[in-house]
Amino acid sequence: MKSLVKIIVFSCLALSFASCQDVVQVKLDEGSKLYVVDAFVNSLRTDQTIKITTNSNYFSSTAPTGVSGANVVLTDLTDNKQYSFIYTSNGNYVYTLLPTDTLAKVNHLYALNVTIDGNVYTSSTTQKRYCSIDSINVTLNDNSVGFGQQSKDTSYLCILFAKDKADATADYYWIKTFRNDTLFSDASDLNLNIDGTGGEITNAPEDSLDFTAPSTLLGFKKYRRHDKCRVEVHSIMRNTYNFFTQAQTQINNGGLFATTPENVKTNIVTPNGTTKAVGWFSVASVATKSVVVK
Amino acid sequence: MKKISFLLLVLFAKTVLSQDKATVSGYLKDGKNGESLIGVTVYKKNSQIGSSTNAYGFYSLTLPKGNDTLVFSFIGYKTIMYPITLNSNHTVNIELKEEETDLDEVLITSEKEDVNVKSMDMGTTKLDIKQINKIPALLGEVDIVRAIQLLPGVTTVGEGASGFNVRGGNVDQNLILLDEAPVYNSSHLFGFFSVFNPDAVKDVKLIKGGIPSQYGGRVSSILDIRMKEGNSKQLSVNGGLGTIFSRLSIEAPIIKDKMSFIVAGRRSYIDALVKPFVKSSNPIKGSQFYFYDLTAKINYRIDDKNTVFASGYFGKDVFGATVFSFNWGNATGTLRWNHVFNSKLFMNVSTFYSNYNYQLQFKTNNSDQAFKWTSNIVNYSIKPDFTYYLNSKNTVRFGLQSMLYDFMPYKAIISFNDGTKTNLVSEKRYGLENAVYVGNEQKILPRLTAEYGVRLSMYSLIGNGSAYYFRDTTANTPLPFDHEKKYSQGQIIKTYVTPEPRFSLNYVLNSKSSIKASYNRMAQYLQLISNTAASTPLDVYTLATNNLKPLIADQGSVGYFRNFKDNMFETSVEVYYKYMQNQMDYVDNADLFINSKVESQLIQGLGRAYGAEFYIKKNKGKIKGWISYTLSKTERLVRGISNDNWFYSRYDRTHCLNTSVNYDITKRWNISANFVFLSGTPASFPNTKIQIQNYNIPYNTDNIRNNYRITPYHRLDIGATYAFKKNERRRYKQFLVISVYNVYNRRNAFSIYFRTKDGQPNQTEAVRYSVIGSFVPALTYNFNF
Numbered sequence A: 001m002k003s004l005v006k007i008i009v010f011s012c013l014a015l016s017f018a019s020c021q022d023v024v025q026v027k028l029d030e031g032s033k034l035y036v037v038d039a040f041v042n043s044l045r046t047d048q049t050i051k052i053t054t055n056s057n058y059f060s061s062t063a064p065t066g067v068s069g070a071n072v073v074l075t076d077l078t079d080n081k082q083y084s085f086i087y088t089s090n091g092n093y094v095y096t097l098l099p100t101d102t103l104a105k106v107n108h109l110y111a112l113n114v115t116i117d118g119n120v121y122t123s124s125t126t127q128k129r130y131c132s133i134d135s136i137n138v139t140l141n142d143n144s145v146g147f148g149q150q151s152k153d154t155s156y157l158c159i160l161f162a163k164d165k166a167d168a169t170a171d172y173y174w175i176k177t178f179r180n181d182t183l184f185s186d187a188s189d190l191n192l193n194i195d196g197t198g199g200e201i202t203n204a205p206e207d208s209l210d211f212t213a214p215s216t217l218l219g220f221k222k223y224r225r226h227d228k229c230r231v232e233v234h235s236i237m238r239n240t241y242n243f244f245t246q247a248q249t250q251i252n253n254g255g256l257f258a259t260t261p262e263n264v265k266t267n268i269v270t271p272n273g274t275t276k277a278v279g280w281f282s283v284a285s286v287a288t289k290s291v292v293v294k
Numbered sequence B: 001m002k003k004i005s006f007l008l009l010v011l012f013a014k015t016v017l018s019q020d021k022a023t024v025s026g027y028l029k030d031g032k033n034g035e036s037l038i039g040v041t042v043y044k045k046n047s048q049i050g051s052s053t054n055a056y057g058f059y060s061l062t063l064p065k066g067n068d069t070l071v072f073s074f075i076g077y078k079t080i081m082y083p084i085t086l087n088s089n090h091t092v093n094i095e096l097k098e099e100e101t102d103l104d105e106v107l108i109t110s111e112k113e114d115v116n117v118k119s120m121d122m123g124t125t126k127l128d129i130k131q132i133n134k135i136p137a138l139l140g141e142v143d144i145v146r147a148i149q150l151l152p153g154v155t156t157v158g159e160g161a162s163g164f165n166v167r168g169g170n171v172d173q174n175l176i177l178l179d180e181a182p183v184y185n186s187s188h189l190f191g192f193f194s195v196f197n198p199d200a201v202k203d204v205k206l207i208k209g210g211i212p213s214q215y216g217g218r219v220s221s222i223l224d225i226r227m228k229e230g231n232s233k234q235l236s237v238n239g240g241l242g243t244i245f246s247r248l249s250i251e252a253p254i255i256k257d258k259m260s261f262i263v264a265g266r267r268s269y270i271d272a273l274v275k276p277f278v279k280s281s282n283p284i285k286g287s288q289f290y291f292y293d294l295t296a297k298i299n300y301r302i303d304d305k306n307t308v309f310a311s312g313y314f315g316k317d318v319f320g321a322t323v324f325s326f327n328w329g330n331a332t333g334t335l336r337w338n339h340v341f342n343s344k345l346f347m348n349v350s351t352f353y354s355n356y357n358y359q360l361q362f363k364t365n366n367s368d369q370a371f372k373w374t375s376n377i378v379n380y381s382i383k384p385d386f387t388y389y390l391n392s393k394n395t396v397r398f399g400l401q402s403m404l405y406d407f408m409p410y411k412a413i414i415s416f417n418d419g420t421k422t423n424l425v426s427e428k429r430y431g432l433e434n435a436v437y438v439g440n441e442q443k444i445l446p447r448l449t450a451e452y453g454v455r456l457s458m459y460s461l462i463g464n465g466s467a468y469y470f471r472d473t474t475a476n477t478p479l480p481f482d483h484e485k486k487y488s489q490g491q492i493i494k495t496y497v498t499p500e501p502r503f504s505l506n507y508v509l510n511s512k513s514s515i516k517a518s519y520n521r522m523a524q525y526l527q528l529i530s531n532t533a534a535s536t537p538l539d540v541y542t543l544a545t546n547n548l549k550p551l552i553a554d555q556g557s558v559g560y561f562r563n564f565k566d567n568m569f570e571t572s573v574e575v576y577y578k579y580m581q582n583q584m585d586y587v588d589n590a591d592l593f594i595n596s597k598v599e600s601q602l603i604q605g606l607g608r609a610y611g612a613e614f615y616i617k618k619n620k621g622k623i624k625g626w627i628s629y630t631l632s633k634t635e636r637l638v639r640g641i642s643n644d645n646w647f648y649s650r651y652d653r654t655h656c657l658n659t660s661v662n663y664d665i666t667k668r669w670n671i672s673a674n675f676v677f678l679s680g681t682p683a684s685f686p687n688t689k690i691q692i693q694n695y696n697i698p699y700n701t702d703n704i705r706n707n708y709r710i711t712p713y714h715r716l717d718i719g720a721t722y723a724f725k726k727n728e729r730r731r732y733k734q735f736l737v738i739s740v741y742n743v744y745n746r747r748n749a750f751s752i753y754f755r756t757k758d759g760q761p762n763q764t765e766a767v768r769y770s771v772i773g774s775f776v777p778a779l780t781y782n783f784n785f
Helices: A002-015 A238-251 B002-017 B129-133 B144-148 B270-277
Strands: A020-024 A035-042 A048-054 A071-076 A081-087 A092-095 A109-116 A119-126 A132-140 A156-163 A172-179 A191-194 A200-202 A228-236 A277-292 B021-030 B041-044 B050-052 B058-064 B066-073 B080-086 B094-096 B124-128 B174-178 B201-207 B221-227 B236-241 B245-255 B259-268 B288-301 B306-320 B324-342 B345-363 B370-391 B394-415 B421-425 B429-445 B448-462 B465-470 B481-487 B492-510 B513-524 B526-529 B540-543 B551-564 B569-586 B602-618 B623-637 B655-664 B669-678 B688-692 B695-699 B713-723 B733-741 B751-756 B764-770 B776-784
Touching: A035 A109, A035 A119, A035 B688, A048 A071, A048 A081, A048 A109, A109 A277, A119 A277, A132 A228, A132 A277, A156 A228, A156 A277, A172 A238, A191 A238, A228 A238, A238 A277, A238 B695, A277 B688, B021 B080, B021 B370, B041 B058, B050 B058, B058 B066, B058 B370, B080 B094, B124 B129, B124 B144, B129 B201, B144 B201, B245 B288, B394 B540, B429 B540, B448 B465, B465 B492, B526 B569, B695 B751
Parallel strands: A035 A277, B021 B094, B174 B221
Antiparallel strands: A020 B764, A035 A048, A048 A092, A071 A081, A071 A109, A081 A092, A109 A119, A132 A156, A156 A200, A172 A191, A172 A228, A228 A277, B021 B058, B041 B050, B041 B066, B066 B080, B124 B201, B201 B221, B236 B245, B236 B776, B245 B259, B259 B288, B288 B306, B306 B324, B324 B345, B345 B370, B370 B394, B394 B421, B394 B429, B429 B448, B448 B492, B465 B481, B492 B513, B513 B551, B526 B540, B551 B569, B569 B602, B602 B623, B623 B655, B655 B669, B669 B713, B688 B695, B713 B733, B733 B776, B751 B764
16 A cells, blocks of 8 residues: 555645755765666567666666676476576576477476576576456546546547456556557556456556555556557566565655665575675566557 | 552541641632633742642642741732731632733842742743744744744654654654643644644643653653633634634633633635646646634633533644545544642543544546545543642642543545445454552752652553464564454453653752753553654554554653843753663565554664753843754664664754744834754665666665765744734734745755656656745734734
8 A cells, every 4th residue: 555655745745835856966875786686587478688787876877787797597497497598788688489488387486596706696486377458448538537637639548458367366467558669667657556357457557556456547648649559467476566566665765755765675595605686586477468549 | 549549548647637737729810811820839938838830720838827928920920929827728819910011111020930940840841822922933823833843852854744753752752632632643734733723722831851650651752732711701802814824713701700611713725825826737736625623612610629621622634636635633522620629639530532533535537436545543531630739848649541542543445336345444453551640749858859650551452353463584574474363342452561650859959050850761552653754644553462562761861950140041951861662663665554464564673862952041031032952862773674783763863953032122023033953864875776677776785774864954934023003992902923934945855865867767866855945934914802
């Protein structure tokens, strides 16, 4: 229910008549070096990428420095199959699927081994079941949805109809939305959902509530005619969901009701006495669908 | 209970034995409006034998028989010399007349203005409502909680944050009493204004240390607010038209000198003012936000021995748009009976009811989808309190309090388009807190007075309800749930008993100075769950459970008090040390809302706070005011946080300088100013960022909490009051108050946070968030008749 607080923050910003925000210069200490493992593997039949970088000074304006020369191996522990990722550039390690490969299988256990300078960093995860997307419904934005948000010109809303198994097991989703193949990637676009069954999910990346019961999400990302809207619903583990909610809080933690900043958790295990690695490893089942606004 | 009845017997027996003495007792009132006067000094002329009136204006003084003169004195009132021939017990009720405040006249100074030196009180500040009225205020509205924030030892995390922090205590550690009923949320409009209508308030007392045994339930301070009883002489009306809200209060006798009432109300109209400035695309368009409150009191003086009071407060904040609404409110009611058994034994029985509730709601325009969340805390309590004026050397106070907590942590109803509903309803929580206390104020030597006592508090979490049990795990991660056990109605789930010793000493060095020392232990059985910078009105309180231990604080303080220039200046220096156990903290990524097993997200740690408070106050003359400076440190130690080291608490402020002055230029013009300088609050800043899925996540490689400080806070406010020329034949008085808050337009940071620029994935920046980022002028028109 943390998003509730966000809404209140938002409301308060609107409320406080004289409040203001401005960019300031802050002097920060040099932090110690960390390896950052960005390992989000999924069931899509596209190249799978695991990225290994180092942390950078908070105000650094360049892309993070990639770590080359690492050995990155994904193991399907259930099938006892190994997939070696090959270094390309900028810290990216890529695995190109062969037609015979099924890299991601439901309920399979996966291990990740990253070897840097002879030290092995490990992690493990499980792949969750899929959700099925029924359709994406395009409606004219009549301003009936959202916080009374209004616009002057004609725009459309895309509403996702998806269904997952309605049983006692909770399903956790990370919903990625693309307009003309560009991911909505701002901090506010991170769209997470639990058990979004039975109803419509407006594909707007503005999350409002993460009910632990069947729910509907509201939002207001707008599309114009001929725009292509594509949605990926990633079925993720609960701890991955928690990782994202924690990251979401830290990414934009301002206002009157900001929470105490904290370091995001990691599921990467660092061997004793070596440079610490942080980051996250996830293997997701992905359902995808796209529609062109006509 | 047996002990207490025994004690009573002993006390009565002793009274009978002392035949050579007699007791004078009675009530002191304001001659103009019949309000009882609190803290009036009563003493035998040219002696050390004296007493003062209690919260109901009652005093009792035992003296040797014979002819004597009693002196009644109170700041701002003419001193009365009352000759008396004392052969038996006497009742003397006195009405004091106000000193003429007109500047042309010579001030008649009363002799006893050295109360601060002589009284037992330490760490205690009384604020006269007249004094509060002169402090320049935000938007011209006088506010008690904001006035308190100018006192030594009191801080806040920033503008707009509700509540206040006393000597390193959290906002939930202040017992805020409105006519003895606890107020859980003292803020209107988040934290900009407090719920107390100054027109209805008579007396404000903040106790930070040396807390007497009759108070308990919160560990850091007591804010004791007493409402006016209502003018028992004639109709009187007070009102004001302000920038943000308007006020009106009416008080009048029902039976002259016997029965009177006061009704006071406020309503904000900020919603109406803001609307034109809100863009049509802004989500808050079509919204409503306002607050109102209503305070009322009626009292009936049945006879010399019995007085009854009924008082109540009801207030609400409403904030919402068409699809989203949010409101909260407090309601309290108190019934009191003062009874004088005899000239030495005074009793007050209070019963009260207090209800704090809030609601959050979302709904869509064209469908049935909705979400509604409600939560509340209800309190019922009875508190008989006795004061026994044993002799001129001993005043014994004893009593008990019984309080029932009835909590609804959350109740959420989710409605769907197809008409189905899902209810997420928490179990109710019940707690019973009982306390017995006894304390004695004793004049041990002519120069040495001690107040000592003990409060024994007993708390039980009771059924209906479940007790949850958790397994232990690594520090700073949620506890894994093990099992739960159901308890039926009234069954005890868990009990805690805490003896709370209280002790204070006053050694008078000479007529101008004294040294005071105190120690007190306090226990608190409920805490606020809030991991946000400013506590939100939605924060939930939680009772002590089988997993959560009560908060215990021990505080010791020593002070030196001295008056200068015939009591024109009051000065004091106090140092304190406070140690707290079981203070609430939260695991990382804690899920605190709508979580039945919220206990798994909480960790309890230690707290310590120490500091020195310097205070100088000028009481007389054309220029009045005070300067206070506090040097302090507040830290916490929580397992699994900040590498298991002590870290600064969020509200630590090393230096706090507060000044408040007002100057009567002429009969008509009064100007006033405040200047505040506070060290910046600690903040946790990242030193690096890590990029995952193209999100720049701030990361502190040292993992130290509150490792930086935001920029210092300072502000100047000025105000001017103009009293219109009065028509001599009429009582109607008018005032115009002009004020400017934050005169030199400083952007004081409330917080600094870190974010990625939208659309530029590698560009990160630090942002200063200021709640009030500009100067705020205001105009208020006040009247009374």
